[in-house]
Every structure is written in C-alpha cells, then in structure tokens.
Amino acid sequence: MSATFHKMHGNGNDFVLLDLRAQDYALDSNGVRAMADRHRGVGFDQLLVLYPPTTATALARVEIWNADGSRAEQCGNGMRCIADYLHRQGEAGDDPFSVEGPVETIHMAWIEPGMTRVDMGRPAFGPDAVPTNLVPNGDEYSLDIDGATCRFGAVSMGNPHVVIRVEHAATAPVARLGPAIGHHPAFPRGCNVGFAEITSRTGIRLRVHERGAAETAACGSGACAAVAVLQRAGLLDDEVEVVQNGGRLIIGRNADTGSIWMTGPAAHVFQGMIE
Numbered sequence: 001m002s003a004t005f006h007k008m009h010g011n012g013n014d015f016v017l018l019d020l021r022a023q024d025y026a027l028d029s030n031g032v033r034a035m036a037d038r039h040r041g042v043g044f045d046q047l048l049v050l051y052p053p054t055t056a057t058a059l060a061r062v063e064i065w066n067a068d069g070s071r072a073e074q075c076g077n078g079m080r081c082i083a084d085y086l087h088r089q090g091e092a093g094d095d096p097f098s099v100e101g102p103v104e105t106i107h108m109a110w111i112e113p114g115m116t117r118v119d120m121g122r123p124a125f126g127p128d129a130v131p132t133n134l135v136p137n138g139d140e141y142s143l144d145i146d147g148a149t150c151r152f153g154a155v156s157m158g159n160p161h162v163v164i165r166v167e168h169a170a171t172a173p174v175a176r177l178g179p180a181i182g183h184h185p186a187f188p189r190g191c192n193v194g195f196a197e198i199t200s201r202t203g204i205r206l207r208v209h210e211r212g213a214a215e216t217a218a219c220g221s222g223a224c225a226a227v228a229v230l231q232r233a234g235l236l237d238d239e240v241e242v243v244q245n246g247g248r249l250i251i252g253r254n255a256d257t258g259s260i261w262m263t264g265p266a267a268h269v270f271q272g273m274i275e
C-alpha cells in the first residue's frame with residue numbers, strides 16, 4: 001500500500017496532506033503516529049486527509065489527525081493549506097469554495113499565490129461548548145495549578161481552546177502550563193492552550209501549546225480563539241494582526257455573522273510517496 005502525499009505548512013505549522021479522493025490508504029492512530037515521526041516517518045504536526053465529499057457543493061470531506069494519533073475538529077493553518085492545494089490542483093478558482101470539515105462546512109478562498117483566507121465559523125463560549133466541567137465567573141475560568149490560581153478564557157473554534165493573557169509571550173510558561181492545563185481532567189477532550197500578549201488594540205503576540213502536538217510554530221485556530229476571547233473582553237478591535245513565532249496572520253470578526261475569518265500564508269514544500 002503506498003500513496004502520494006504533499007508536505008505543506010502554514011507559518012511553520014507543518015502538515016502532510018493526503019488526498020484520498022482518488023487513491024486509497026488505510027489510516028489508524030498507530031499508522032498516523034508512525035508517519036508523524038520526524039526521524040522514522042515523514043514528520044508533521046497534523047495530517048490532513050481529503051476524502052470524496054458527501055455534499056454537492058463541497059470539494060472534499062476533511063479529516064484532521066494530530067501527531068499523537070488523536071483526531072481534531074479543526075485546524076486553521078491546515079485549512080489554509082487545503083485551500084492553496086485545491087487551487088493548485090485547478091479545482092478552485094478565484095471565487096470562494098468550501099470543504100466539509102470534521103464538525104461543519106468550512107468556507108475558504110484563494111487570495112494570491114501562497115495566501116489564502118478561511119472562514120473559521122462562529123466561536124462558541126460557555127462550558128458545554130468548549131467543553132469543560134469548570135464553572136466560569138462571567139467569562140473567566142480559573143484552575144489551581146501547582147498551588148497557583150491560573151485564570152483564562154475558553155472557547156471552541158470547533159476544537160477546544162484556553163486563552164491565557166500574559167505580559168510577555170516570549171517568557172510565558174508554555175512548556176509547564178501548556179500540558180498541565182491541556183491534559184487536565186477539567187477538559188474531557190483536552191484543549192489547546194494559548195498564551196496571548198496584547199501589544200495594541202489591533203495586535204497580539206501568541207504562543208500555543210497544541211493538543212496532540214506540543215508547542216507549534218503557529219496555530220491558526222489558536223489565533224482565532226485568542227482574538228475571539230480578547231474581543232469578547234473588549235480588549236481588541238474587529239481586525240487584529242496575530243504574530244506567532246512562525247509568522248503572522250490577520251484575524252477579523254464578521255460583525256454581521258459573528259464568524260471569525262483568518263487570512264495568511266500557505267506553503268507547498270514537496271510531494272512524495274509514502275509506503
């Protein structure tokens with residue numbers, strides 16, 4: 001069994017894209033973990049799998065796997081790469097198009113070579129949406145970690161996110177608090193943990209410890225989650241530049257629909273064959 005794959009990345013958050021609409025390749029958690037191995041496999045933060053669509057308008061049905069073999073409901077950088085791939089394949093033109101995401105239809109558009117835009121849908125707040133068994137005080141959650149109380153926002157972008165406001169992202173305790181919160185029983189499906197430094201009403205610096213992958217160079221849904229939480233707190237305007245270690249994104253809020261859109265880079269690195 002072998003298949004053609006595409007290696008891509010969005011601001012250094014790297015992916016293997018496996019287009020299984022016209023080829024077969026059996027996948028399970030063990031196989032995904034092996035493929036993700038950066039020494040014995042191809043290496044990726046997430047695996048993006050395209051299957052034939054189940055609706056007339058979508059170009060593909062998308063499944064997302066993390067490097068640890070777990071499944072994810074959303075991947076913002078990955079969706080931007082899928083948009084670039086579908087345009088590169090000649091399946092998408094300059095008009096918006098859509099794919100069936102794991103939990104909802106995702107609308108996207110190609111902007112220019114290496115630049116795409118994705119409508120990431122409406123953020124969902126509240127414990128049941130995230131999901132978490134914590135009870136918020138207003139919009140703020142708190143959790144005692146190592147004897148200290150950690151306060152944060154929480155939101156679902158399809159996938160679960162915690163957003164912690166920090167003075168300086170560069171010195172945020174990502175390696176310690178990321179796993180401690182991300183794997184905490186208060187989050188039955190785990191969560192991605194973002195550390196956001198507000199630099200202005202139109203700018204943040206962000207680092208994200210990702211569920212199923214550890215800290216990544218960039219996290220697209222994490223950027224959307226951080227902007228959604230901080231906008232809800234009245235701290236950010238409708239359009240924000242999010243700077244992460246791997247690069248920058250423009251995140252905006254559609255005032256009419258309440259959905260969050262994301263514009264940023266998508267790069268195709270190489271095509272290969274996996275056994």
Ligand SMILES: N[C@H](CCC[C@H](N)C(=O)O)C(=O)O
Pocket residue numbers: 013045046066071072073074075076077078159160192210211212213216218219220221222
């Ligand atoms: N680790 C995430 C999936 C990938 C998210 C990230 N790579 C993005 O760009 O949104 C999760 O398990 O929810």
